[in-house]
Every structure is written in structure tokens, then in C-alpha cells.
Amino acid sequence: CLLIATMMLGAGLSACTQAPPAPAAIETPAGVAPLANARIQMREVAEDARHPGVTTLKDRDGNVLPLIEPAFITTADIASVAVGSDGTTGHGTLILRFTDAAAPRILAATEARVAKRVAFTVGDQVLNVAVIAGPFAQSMQVSGLDSNEEAHRLYTEITGKAP
Numbered sequence: 599c600l601l602i603a604t605m606m607l608g609a610g611l612s613a614c615t616q617a618p619p620a621p622a623a624i625e626t627p628a629g630v631a632p633l634a635n636a637r638i639q640m641r642e643v644a645e646d647a648r649h650p651g652v653t654t655l656k657d658r659d660g661n662v663l664p665l666i667e668p669a670f671i672t673t674a675d676i677a678s679v680a681v682g683s684d685g686t687t688g689h690g691t692l693i694l695r696f697t698d699a700a701a702p703r704i705l706a707a708t709e710a711r712v713a714k715r716v717a718f719t720v721g722d723q724v725l726n727v728a729v730i731a732g733p734f735a736q737s738m739q740v741s742g743l744d745s746n747e748e749a750h751r752l753y754t755e756i757t758g759k760a761p
Contacts, residue, residue, distance in 0.1 A: 629678030629695060630757040636720065638676060638694075638756065639669035643715040643727065655717070657724045665717055670707035675700035681753050681761045684741040690749025692740040692756075705735035720752060 632638060644652050644664040652664040675696050682691040696704055711730045718726045718740055726742050743749050750761045 629680030629693065630759055632673050632676050632679050632756045633758050634673065636673050636756045638671070638673040639719050640671035640716055641665040641667065641669045641719070642711055643717055655719065655722055655724050657717070657727055663717055663724060663727065665719075670711070671696075671700075671704060675704060679753060679756050681749050682739060683746075684743075687741070688746075689741070689743055690746035691743065692749060692752060693737065694740065695737045696735065701735040705733055708733040708735070720756060725752070 641653070642665070644666050647654070647662070647664040649664060649666060651667045653667055655663050655665060657663055676694050677697045678695045680693040680695075682693045683689070684691050708730055712732060713729060715727060715729055717724050718728075726740055743752070753759075753761045
């Protein structure tokens, strides 16, 4: 069974953790394929800004993040995107399901990055920075968004469709 990772954005450093199992009666939304030009990426955060092969972006607080290229998750790896809800905050989340072809590579990439900081981006916008607590391969949930409205806006930006 492949793990589902949850990206949590909190004060300062946050973590990717395995989501609690969903009750059997509740199904995860099917989702919609992302637009090819959505530019979804997940990259490791370099500990040193002078690390070779980095892209520099700013997080939500304006802090500079040196992101190691290439991304280990890209739009092409994503089969579908859905809007969900964070059980803790009630805020909207994005649920990403990966393609079967990408799953083994994503599993290897996340296994190699356990305890390392990663950034999830859409375009040049850093949505979340987290520490990978455990490997994942089939899907992940992006939480820590500011509101349900932000989740809906991002879903529309990523898929071209209204939630």
C-alpha cells in the first residue's frame, strides 16, 4: 500500500506526514487532470544558497528559498487534482494523484529526501515548504492554504475548471 503524504504549513518549519486513513464510507474526489502549462513542481530546498543548479523563489513571508533543480515532481507526474478539506483547520486543500508511471520514481525521490525541506510551487508561487516525514508515491495532499477560496482559486488555475 502506498502512503499518502500531507504537507502542513505552520509557523516556521512544517512537515510532510502520513494522512490518517479516511473512513470507508467517504471517497476521495476523483479530480481533474492539470493543464499542461500549470507549472506544478516540488523541489528540495538547498541548505546553502550557493548550491549549484538552484532556482531562487520567495516564500509567503518573503524569505528567499534556493530550490535545487531539477524538480522531483512536475505537472507531467500528476494524473488529477481535486479540492478537499483539512480536518484540523477546515481550510481547503489540494489533493494530487500521481500517474502510475511516475509513482516508483516519486517513491524513490521522497525516500531519498526524508527529513529534508521541500517546496511545493505553482508557477513562481511557493505554496508550501515542508519536511518530508516519510516516503509517498501515489498521492499527496497540500494543506496549509489560507482559505477555501485560495484552494478553489488554485484548483481553477491548475485545471482551468471551477471546483
